[in-house]
Amino acid sequence: MTPPDQQWQNPLRDPRDKRLPRIAGPCGLTIFGVTGDLSRKKLMPAIYDLANRGLLPPGFALTGFARRDWADQDFGQVVYEAVKEHARTPFHQSVWDRLAEGIRFVPGSFDDDEAFDRLADTVKHLDAERGTGGNHAFYLSVPPSAFPTVLKQLSRSGLTDQSGDSWRRVVIEKPFGHDLESAQHLNRIVNEVFPEDSVFRIDHYLGKETVQNILALRFANQLFEPIWNSHYVDHVQITMAEDIGLGGRAGYYDGIGAARDVIQNHLLQLMALTAMEEPVSFSPQDLRAEKVKVLSATKPVGPFDETTARGQYTGGWQGGSLVPGLHEEGGFASDSITETYAAITLEVESRRWAGVPFYLRTGKRLGRRVTEIAVVFKRAPHLPFDSTMTEELGQNALVIRVQPDEGVTMRFGAKVPGTSMEVRDVTMDFGYGHAFTESSPEAYERLILDVLLGEPSLFPVNEEVELSWKILDPVLEHWAARGKPQPYKAGTWGPPSADAMLARTGRVWRRP
Ligand code: BG6
Numbered sequence: 001m002t003p004p005d006q007q008w009q010n011p012l013r014d015p016r017d018k019r020l021p022r023i024a025g026p027c028g029l030t031i032f033g034v035t036g037d038l039s040r041k042k043l044m045p046a047i048y049d050l051a052n053r054g055l056l057p058p059g060f061a062l063t064g065f066a067r068r069d070w071a072d073q074d075f076g077q078v079v080y081e082a083v084k085e086h087a088r089t090p091f092h093q094s095v096w097d098r099l100a101e102g103i104r105f106v107p108g109s110f111d112d113d114e115a116f117d118r119l120a121d122t123v124k125h126l127d128a129e130r131g132t133g134g135n136h137a138f139y140l141s142v143p144p145s146a147f148p149t150v151l152k153q154l155s156r157s158g159l160t161d162q163s164g165d166s167w168r169r170v171v172i173e174k175p176f177g178h179d180l181e182s183a184q185h186l187n188r189i190v191n192e193v194f195p196e197d198s199v200f201r202i203d204h205y206l207g208k209e210t211v212q213n214i215l216a217l218r219f220a221n222q223l224f225e226p227i228w229n230s231h232y233v234d235h236v237q238i239t240m241a242e243d244i245g246l247g248g249r250a251g252y253y254d255g256i257g258a259a260r261d262v263i264q265n266h267l268l269q270l271m272a273l274t275a276m277e278e279p280v281s282f283s284p285q286d287l288r289a290e291k292v293k294v295l296s297a298t299k300p301v302g303p304f305d306e307t308t309a310r311g312q313y314t315g316g317w318q319g320g321s322l323v324p325g326l327h328e329e330g331g332f333a334s335d336s337i338t339e340t341y342a343a344i345t346l347e348v349e350s351r352r353w354a355g356v357p358f359y360l361r362t363g364k365r366l367g368r369r370v371t372e373i374a375v376v377f378k379r380a381p382h383l384p385f386d387s388t389m390t391e392e393l394g395q396n397a398l399v400i401r402v403q404p405d406e407g408v409t410m411r412f413g414a415k416v417p418g419t420s421m422e423v424r425d426v427t428m429d430f431g432y433g434h435a436f437t438e439s440s441p442e443a444y445e446r447l448i449l450d451v452l453l454g455e456p457s458l459f460p461v462n463e464e465v466e467l468s469w470k471i472l473d474p475v476l477e478h479w480a481a482r483g484k485p486q487p488y489k490a491g492t493w494g495p496p497s498a499d500a501m502l503a504r505t506g507r508v509w510r511r512p
Pocket residue numbers: 242261262371
């Protein structure tokens with residue numbers, strides 16, 4: 001079999017039309033942590049959606065492993081309910097029936113040798129019964145503290161052994177560590193059991209259509225690249241705002257906080273795609289080389305008391321209802337210093353970006369749910385208008401709307417109708433929903449399919465993960481020494497320090 005990386009290298013050796021649907025070869029997927037939210041809301045529905053789109057092999061097998069006294073049928077029922085509730089595509093009984101034939105369940109805990117031996121037997125039987133051909137991926141949708149045990153068990157029970165053309169892969173969910181040191185430790189443990197090219201670290205933002213569109217926008221057009229640099233760009237704002245709170249997620253979130261939860265991964269990946277140089281090709285190696293280069297050149301800007309902000313939400317009005325604050329939701333220690341809002345300032349030390357701040361912010365219970373990248377341009381060096389005519393003229397901006405309402409907006413000045421030459425900001429919009437008829441697949445559909453196909457482009461390698469921690473660690477250390485974050489009311493746009501950090505350079509956050 002051609003190693004996955006080489007499948008991308010030489011188009012002459014692979015004349016297949018890349019627009020044709022890519023269908024996974026014979027294989028099975030085992031999920032650890034099937035009782036969790038992620039499995040139920042994202043993974044199981046995504047597997048059904050892939051089956052529904054005809055992208056899974058006919059003998060595909062899905063095995064669940066958990067500490068439950070379930071038979072195959074009980075697990076099948078759990079998957080069925082998850083699919084009914086959360087699948088993106090319409091339910092077809094025939095598709096479900098075919099998928100259900102390949103569903104298996106292995107009860108057991110992670111420290112139970114016998115359970116893993118049973119899993120190894122199940123996998124062997126699947127090869128014989130369903131023709132999965134020895135090709136199996138193991139999805140660790142479990143707390144990071146369980147990674148080492150599960151990985152050791154997979155290795156001990158022979159589940160990591162690949163023979164001949166068959167493959168074994170592991171899929172790891174974030175958080176990839178807690179800081180640089182723990183990430184390095186985790187990477188060592190993973191690489192003791194799986195070679196790096198068999199490790200797929202999920203950053204589900206990279207599976208979003210609009211995130212991939214950053215590459216199309218930048219590198220398929222002539223229009224933007226010439227002005228994509230410090231001569232024209234004033235600053236970049238990357239926002240991931242959520243309206244939801246943390247009810248029920250305290251166990252995961254307390255002690256982690258907004259910066260570790262999403263800046264270390266999703267937002268730094270968005271920044272890397274926005275700031276990187278054009279890759280030689282879209283092969284996994286070339287793409288990663290550029291991301292690694294730009295992450296290596298990225299540093300947090302200090303002094304952190306002035307250039308960063310962090311907050312914790314309190315109760316307030318949001319979307320017409322009164323919602324509780326973090327500490328009324330339960331699960332958080334009353335003296336918890338975990339932030340639910342985080343904003344940082346970064347600089348990229350390169351010729352292209354010298355002097356251009358990149359502001360990254362994220363928060364729970366903010367004004368509304370929106371993720372966007374706004375490239376804000378410098379003002380025109382000269383305005384040949386009467387100054388009163390341009391009072392309402394802002395800065396040009398190109399905004400990539402990642403979600404919801406996926407698309408791109410351009411903001412520029414236009415003449416206000418009338419006898420005077422007054423100029424005001426207007427916007428020009430591209431909306432995915434209007435321009436294309438087909439709806440975008442869910443990020444997890446794309447990423448699970450890529451795992452089964454062995455296509456690693458959209459998965460960060462350990463170097464990217466470690467570099468991201470290196471960028472964030474100094475800020476986290478500073479915050480840890482500062483105690484409690486500033487409170488902000490639910491439904492607002494974060495703590496006062498967030499506005500202050502931009503105001504010091506005369507800038508303001510966008511209110512999407
Ligand atoms: C996850 C974070 O990675 O992304 C969550 O752990 C967050 O805290 C989620 O809510 C948001 O994902 P999306 O796709 O809804 O923007």
